[in-house]
Each structure stands twice: as structure tokens, then as C-alpha cells.
Amino acid sequence: MKQIISQFQVQGEPVSCERYGNGHINETYLLKTDAPHDYILQKVNRLVFPDIPNLMRNIIAVTSHLRRQTSDPRRVLTLVPTRDGGMYYVDSQGETWRVYEFVTDSICLDRPENERDLQQSGIAFGGFQNQLADFPAHTLTEIIPHFHDTPARYEQLKEAIRMDRAGRVKEAGAEIDAYLSYEKYADSLMKLLAKGDLPLRVTHNDTKLNNVLMDASTRTPLCVIDLDTVMPGLAANDFGDSIRFGAATAPEDEKNLDNVGMSLRLFEAYAQGFLSACGKRLTALEKETLPMGALLMTLECGSRFLADYFNGDVYFHNARPGQNLQRARTHVTMVRDMEGKLDRMRRIIQGLD
Ligand code: ADP
Ligand code: GN1
Ligand code: MG
Numbered sequence: 229m230k231q232i233i234s235q236f237q238v239q240g241e242p243v244s245c246e247r248y249g250n251g252h253i254n255e256t257y258l259l260k261t262d263a264p265h266d267y268i269l270q271k272v273n274r275l276v277f278p279d280i281p282n283l284m285r286n287i288i289a290v291t292s293h294l295r296r297q298t299s300d301p302r303r304v305l306t307l308v309p310t311r312d313g314g315m316y317y318v319d320s321q322g323e324t325w326r327v328y329e330f331v332t333d334s335i336c337l338d339r340p341e342n343e344r345d346l347q348q349s350g351i352a353f354g355g356f357q358n359q360l361a362d363f364p365a366h367t368l369t370e371i372i373p374h375f376h377d378t379p380a381r382y383e384q385l386k387e388a389i390r391m392d393r394a395g396r397v398k399e400a401g402a403e404i405d406a407y408l409s410y411e412k413y414a415d416s417l418m419k420l421l422a423k424g425d426l427p428l429r430v431t432h433n434d435t436k437l438n439n440v441l442m443d444a445s446t447r448t449p450l451c452v453i454d455l456d457t458v459m460p461g462l463a464a465n466d467f468g469d470s471i472r473f474g475a476a477t478a479p480e481d482e483k484n485l486d487n488v489g490m491s492l493r494l495f496e497a498y499a500q501g502f503l504s505a506c507g508k509r510l511t512a513l514e515k516e517t518l519p520m521g522a523l524l525m526t527l528e529c530g531s532r533f534l535a536d537y538f539n540g541d542v543y544f545h546n547a548r549p550g551q552n553l554q555r556a557r558t559h560v561t562m563v564r565d566m567e568g569k570l571d572r573m574r575r576i577i578q579g580l581d
Contacts (some may be wrong), residue, residue, distance in 0.1 A: 229242075229245050229257075229269075230242060230267060231319075232269070232270065232325050233245065233259060233327075234271070234311075235311060235315065235317040235325070236267075236308050236309070236310050236311070236327045237308055237309050237311060237312050238261060238262060238263075238265075238267055238308060239262025239263035239265050240261030240262045240265065241261055241262050241424070241508060242259060242261050242481070243260045243262055244258075244259075244260045245257045245258070245259045245260070245269060246258055248268070249438070250338055250438055251438070251454065251489065251545075252544045253269065253273045253276050253456070253544070253545070254270045254272055254273050254456075254561070255271040256268060256269075256270050256272060256440060257269040258330065259327070259330075262500050263368065264418045264564065265329070265330075266330035266332075267327050267328065267329060267330050268327065268328040268329075268559055269321050269325065269326075269327050270325065270326050270327075270328070270342065271325055272316075272323075272324045272325070273325060273557050274322070274325065274457075274523070275382055275542070275543070277370065277372070277456060278373070278541065279371060280316070280367055280480050281323045282369035282371065282534055283366075283369070283371050283456055284316050284326070285369065286294075286368050286371060286459075287305075287307070287455045287456070287458070288307065288315060288365075289368065289410065289495075290360070290363070290368075290430075290458050290495055291305050291307065291455070291457055291480055292365050292535065293359075293360065294359055294400070295362075297359055299327070299476065301332075302331050302332065302334070302443075302450045302451060303450055303451050304451055305328055305331075305455065306328060306329040307326060307327070307328060307449060308327040308328065308329060309464055312438050318427045323471050324390055331344060331441045331450055331451055331453075333442070333443060333444045333445065334441035334442060334443065334444060334450055334451075335348075335431075335442050335443075335444045335447070336440070336441055336442070336453075337437050337438060337442065338437065338438050338479075339371065339437070339474075339479065340437060340474055340480060342492065343406055343493055343494060343496075343497035343563070344447070344497070345442075345447060346437070346470075346474045346497045346498045347358060347439075347497040347498060347500055347501035347503070348442065348447060348448055348449050348501060349381070349437050349440050349442075349470060349501065350470065350493070350497070350498040350499065350500065350501025350502035350504075350505070351448075351451065351473060351501040351502070351504065351505045352440040352449035352451075352452055352501075352504075352505075353432060353435045353452065353466055353467075353470055353502060353505075354494075354502040354503065354504065354507070355438065355449070355505040355506070355507025356452045357429060357430075357431060357432075357463065357466060357568045358506040358509060359422075359507045360430040360431075360458075361429070361430075361506075361509055363430045365428065365429075365430050365460045365535040366485060367401050367437050368430065368458065368459055368545070369459075371456065371457060371459060371461050372457060372459075372461065373462065374529065374547065375417060375433055375457060375459065375461070376411075376433060376461055376462070376465045377390035378417075378524050378527065378528045378531075379414045379415045379418060380453040381414075381528045381532060381535075382407075382411055382414050382533050384523055384531075384535050385407065385441025385530075385531045385532075385534060385535040385538075387535075388534075388535035388536075390536040391406060391538070391539070392538060393540050394537070394538060394540035394541075395537065396538055396553075397538055398494055399553075400534070400537070400538075400556075402558060403553065403556055403560065404534075404552035405555075406560045407488050407527075407530070407531055407534060410527050410560070410567075413520070413523060413527060414524070414527070416517075416520050416524065417464055417465070417517055417520060417545070418573050419464055419522060419570050420513070420517065421462065421477045424463055425471045425513055426464075426511075426513060426514060426517065427511065427514070428460040428461065428462070429460065429461065429462070429463055430458065430459075430460060430461075431458070431459065431460070431462065431465065431466045432452060432454075432455070432458055432460035433457035433458065433459055433465065433466065433469070434454055434456070434459065434465055434469065435466045435467075435470040435473075436451060436454075436467045436470070436473045437470070437473055437474040437475070438473075439452065439454040440452050440453065441453055445489065446472060447560075462514075462517075462521065463506070463514050463519040463521075464514060464518050464520065464521025464524075465509055465521050465524070465525055465531070466521075467498075467502055467518045467522065468520075468521030468522040468523070468524055468526070469525040469529070470502070471490065471494075471495055471498060471525070471526075471530055472522065472526040472559070472562070473491050474494060474498060475491050475494035475495045475498060475522075476489070476491075476558070476562060476578035477489045477490065477491050478558065479558075480555050480558060480559075481551050481554045481558065482554070482558050483554060485557060485558065485561045488553060488558045488561040488562055488565070489562060489565040490522070490565050490566050490569060491560070492572055492576065493567060494511060495522070495533065495569075495573055495576060496510070496558055496576045496580075499518065499576060499577055499580055500522050500580055503515075503577075503581075507580075507581070510557065515577055516574070516577070517581065518573075518577050519543075519566075519573035519574050519577065520570070521535065522557055522566060522573065523563055523567065524572065525561050525564060526559050526563050527560075529559055530555070530556050530558075530560050530562075530563065531556075531559075532551070533545075533552045533553075533555040533559065534552070534556035535554045536552050537552035537556060574577070
């Protein structure tokens with residue numbers, strides 16, 4: 229680690245460097261030095277992100293755009309350059325490393341403690357979309373093509389079932405049937421996009437509550453992080469992925485499915501925050517599609533967990549065996565709950581307009 233850290237222009241001598249956070253993709257470390265400055269060191273997941281030069285180019289472009297809109301360094305991610313002036317370092321094993329300034333006095337939540345926490349994250353992600361409204365989308369590389377193309381994700385699930393690489397398909401007949409029974413929803417938004425009825429915007433695409441940093445004392449948003457998947461996308465997907473994670477009544481991998489569902493109170497809190505920050509930018513149809521975005525992002529993410537389970541847990545970090553299957557079960561349970569709540573979600577959105 230010392231050799232890697234020494235490549236970057238960090239202040240002071242390293243004191244500790246420990247695994248940090250609950251992200252499912254990159255390997256993240258909190259780097260403390262004897263200077264009054266902490267850093268985030270990350271090994272970028274090269275299986276998930278094969279085109280790292282363009283991934284880093286996207287992040288530099290987006291953070292530069294955001295930095296022009298604020299004078300507060302805590303409100304935008306700051307990359308620390310390498311000694312030779314680059315923005316990342318490739319080690320002798322071919323692994324890519326990058327360093328960010330640790331955003332001081334910030335907290336990162338894995339679950340909202342109350343409605344206000346989720347409303348504040350809605351303000352953060354709505355604000356992010358608002359700040360990027362005039363970003364030239366064509367200059368971004370689509371870093372994972374078809375990232376939120378739910379029909380394509382269904383094809384990947386079916387391929388994983390066909391290949392059965394880990395020999396687990398026989399244990400998961402009920403989950404497969406459940407996912408296939410909801411396939412009817414998969415193209416609901418993609419077909420509106422194809423017809424030109426929904427606009428492509430510059431979106432974050434991974435709007436989990438733990439991808440926003442809050443001020444530790446005020447619990448108001450400071451900055452949106454995890455910019456690896458910023459790409460052209462649908463507003464409803466950014467909205468929906470936040471609901472999937474943040475408005476859930478139980479953690480992503482809850483074992484007791486009786487605890488799993490979507491809270492309409494949390495839904496409303498997020499929607500209020502999100503629309504207050506970017507509602508003026510959205511078309512009437514985009515607003516109408518927000519509840520379907522929540523259902524679709526939950527369905528899609530669950531189908532990705534299930535496919536990864538069948539592929540042998542090669543994509544998402546798993547802390548224990550069977551975690552992906554558990555996640556797939558909670559997600560399809562949540563989809564069932566959301567399906568029954570679609571009308572109420574729609575009325576909430578109309579009421580906020
Ligand atoms: P992943 O793609 O694996 O989710 P993230 O970029 O989201 O990786 O980082 C993982 C975690 O590290 C975040 O959820 C957050 O807790 C923490 N983190 C990342 N960047 C920063 C930062 N600049 N300042 C403070 N904490 C950070
Ligand atoms: C991953 O990196 P992280 O943990 O913020 C994933 C998202 C999923 C999420 C599920 C690049 O997000 O798409 O929705 O896990 N990121 C990528 O929790 O695949
Ligand atoms: Mg993350």
C-alpha cells in the first residue's frame with residue numbers, strides 16, 4: 229500500500245489505511261496521515277469498468293463542471309493528482325488506483341434514520357441532476373452500455389440461468405418464476421424513450437443513499453459521490469434507484485421477508501426533496517413515470533443480484549455466501565409491494581406538483 233500511496237500528492241506521512249464503507253463495487257480505503265487531512269484511496273473494479281481511462285475522463289469532466297458552480301470544496305469530489313500530474317495510477321499488476329480528498333465532517337448513511345434523511349438525499353440527487361442539466365452529454369463516454377436497460381438485464385438473467393455456471397439454478401426455481409412473472413414491466417420506460425417521449429438527461433445512475441455525503445452536524449447534503457456511472461439516462465431511474473434502497477423498510481439483504489416492503493412515507497419524503505430540487509426541469513411525462521422508475525430499478529437490480537448469484541458472485545461484493553440470493557428475494561418482494569402501491573405513489577407525485 230505504501231508504494232501505491234507514495235505515487236499520489238498526499239500531505240503528510242501515512243498513518244493507517246483501512247477498508248472503508250459499504251460499496252459493492254470498488255475496493256475503498258480510508259487513508260489517514262499525520263497531516264490534518266484524510267483521504268479515500270480506491271482500487272477501481274476493472275471487471276466492472278473495463279474502460280478506466282474514459283471512466284476517469286468522465287469523472288474529471290463532471291467534477292470540473294460541478295466545481296464551477298460552487299466555491300465550497302466540500303460540495304464536490306476532489307481527485308488528488310499523482311506525483312507525475314496524472315489523476316490515477318496503474319500498478320504493476322495492472323490495477324488502477326485513485327485518491328479523493330476525504331470530505332471533512334461528513335457522514336454517509338446506509339439507512340435513513342427518519343424521513344428527513346431521505347428527503348435530504350432527494351435534494352442531493354435532484355440538485356445533482358439540476359447542476360448537470362447544461363452539461364454537454366455527448367462528451368461523456370457511456371461507461372457501461374445498457375446499464376439501466378431493463379429488458380437487456382432480463383436477457384442477462386436468462387443467459388445466467390442457461391449457463392448455470394455455479395450449479396445454483398436448481399435451488400432457485402421460485403425466485404426465477406417470480407422474476408419472470410414481472411418481465412411484463414421491463415420495457416415500460418425503454419419504449420417511451422425509443423419513441424422519443426422521454427428525454428435522455430445526464431444522470432448519476434447509482435443513486436443509493438450511501439452515495440451521498442451529508443454534513444455531520446446538520447445532516448444536510450454536501451456532495452454526491454460514486455460518479456463512476458454518470459452517463460446519459462432517465463430521470464425516473466435516478467429517482468427510482470433511490471427509492472429502491474432508501475424507501476425500503478428493511479436492508480437490501482434482509483432475511484425475514486415479512487419485514488420487506490416500500491414505505492409510502494419515505495417515498496413521499498424522497499419525492500418531495502427530489503422534485504423541489506429538479507422538478508422544474510422535468511416534463512409532465514417524466515414526473516408521471518417516477519413511480520414506475522422505482523418499481524423498475526428494484527426489479528432490475530434484483531434481477532442483477534439473481535444473475536450474479538447464478539454466475540458465482542463475480543460482480544457484487546458478497547460478505548457471506550448466499551447474500552446475492554437474499555438480495556434478489558428482498559427485491560422481488562419489494563416489487564410485489566410496489567405494484568400494489570403504484571396508484572398511491574402516482575397520487576403522491578401529483579400532489580407535490
Ligand atoms: P463503490 O462504487 O464501491 O460504492 P464509493 O465511491 O461509493 O464506492 O465509495 C464507498 C464508500 O466510501 C462510500 O459509500 C462512502 O462511505 C465512502 N467515500 C467515498 N468517497 C468519499 C469521500 N470523498 N469522502 C468521504 N467518504 C467517501
Ligand atoms: C452497486 O457501487 P455501489 O455499491 O454504489 C451497483 C449499482 C447497484 C447497487 C446495489 C456500478 O452500487 O448499480 O444498484 O450496487 N453499481 C454498479 O446496491 O454496478
Ligand atoms: Mg457507492
